[in-house]
Amino acid sequence: MFNGTDKRYNQFSAHLKNKFGAKVYKITLDAGFSCPNRDGTISKGxxxxCDDGGSFSQAHSNLLSIEDQVKVGIKNLSERFKAEKFxxxxxxxxxxxxxVGELEKIYNASLCDExxxxxxxxxxxxxxxxxxxxxxxxYKADYYTWIxxxxxxxxxxTLKKINRGHDFDCFLRAYEKTKEYGINVCVHVIFGLWENHDEIMQTAKKLAELKVDGVKIHQLCALENTKLADMYRAGEVDFMSEDDYIKTVCDFLEYLPPETTIHRLAGNGFSKTLIEPQWLGKKMDCLNKIDREFLSRGTYQGVKYL
Ligand code: SF4
Structure with missing residues (x-):
């Protein structure tokens, strides 16, 4: 199947292992950035x-310098998993x-370990x-570089409904420019945004047409202290069932090119603030069910990609 594994999709972690000869672990970093969609530049909401962590982030350590966050990340991952590459x-x-001058200092600081x-x-x-x-x-010459x-x-x-503050054309312009610079691009999508199945598949087909390098898929979920949590409590949100999500993930991946790496298929790390859907708290269960769904269909990523 893919990367010498039994996965029926091009799992990014397996791709990294093949490429670098060892499992590669991501160190999540928080450099104290903000967002124009939160600070009032575009909107305040x-x-x-999006919660206080800036959307599903596990990095909440911006009291530490970037170098110290890297050191702590490497130490923890090395002790826990015998990790060698990051x-x-x-x-x-x-x-x-x-x-841009500040960005350079921040990115350079994160590359402080060989x-x-x-x-x-x-x-x-x-x-x-x-x-x-x-x-x-x-950074491309020396580092595997992604946006x-x-x-x-x-x-x-949909983008209006979720208050993204930009439209699809804005994404397309950024995407095309980023590819002109030869940078790998991973695109995040969310299922369950008041869209029907066909609309979700239209997103899959468009990303396939663009031949994006990577995709990360999430299920819409309500975390504490978000507008979505208020909407859920007001009865304005129905979350996808796990079964529906799993089938939709497989349908979506069937349309993507086999070369597109899949960076994530289920969220994790926010169980303390998760309101709904509760099944999202069991990430491994969900991933195993996606494997079984592909197996029972006899299909795989890219089977519908022309
Ligand atoms: S989820 Fe939206 S509001 Fe939150 S940090 Fe990302 S772009 Fe900004």
Whole structure:
């Protein structure tokens, strides 16, 4: 199947292991960024699902310097998993939302250990420009370099509903410019955004047409202290069942090119603040069920990709 594993999709972790000869662990970093969709530049509310951690972030340690976060991350992962290789991962908030000179210092600080082989930067498509992309593309020669764009859906109606503060055209412009600089792009999507199955598949087909390098899929979930939590309590949200999510994930992956790496298929790390759906708290169960669904269908990622 893919990367010498029994997975029926191109799992990013297996891809990294093949590429670098050892399992590669991401160190999630919090450099104290903000986001124009939260600080009032675009809007004050932010995306409806965004919590105080800047959307699903596990990095809450910005009291430490970047170098210290890296040191702590390497120490913990080495002790726990005997990890040998790492990627710096800027996850919390919008990690290109500072002047380019400051960004350079921050990214350089994260590459302070020779065991770091890659750099991944999560951000919004309206938070990049030529200077920033040029800076990031400069890391490519020595590091496996990625930008992760939150998109969530190609449908502008949906983007408006979740208060993204940008439309699909904005994403397309950023995507095309990022590819001009030769940077790998991972696109985040969310299922369960008041869209029917066909609309979700339209997002899959568009990402397939763009041949995006990577995809990260989440199920919409309500965390404490979010607008979505208020909407849920007001009876305005129905969450996908686990069964529906698993089938939709397999349908989605069937449309993607086999080369597209799959960075995540289920969220984790927020059980303390998770309100719904509760099944999301069991990530491994969900991943195992996705494997079984593919097996029972006899299909795999890319089977419908032309
Ligand atoms: S773009 Fe990210 S950090 Fe900004 S409001 Fe949306 S989810 Fe939160």
């Amino acid at each position: 932010g995306c409806i699902f 990627m710096s991962y800027f996850q919390a908030f919008s990690n290109t939302y500072k002047p 065991r770091i082989i890659g750099l991944s930067i999560g951000t919004r498509p309206d938070c990049v420009d030529d200077d920033k992309l040029k800076l990031i593309s400069g 992760e764009y939150g998109l969530q859906s190609i449908h502008d109606r």
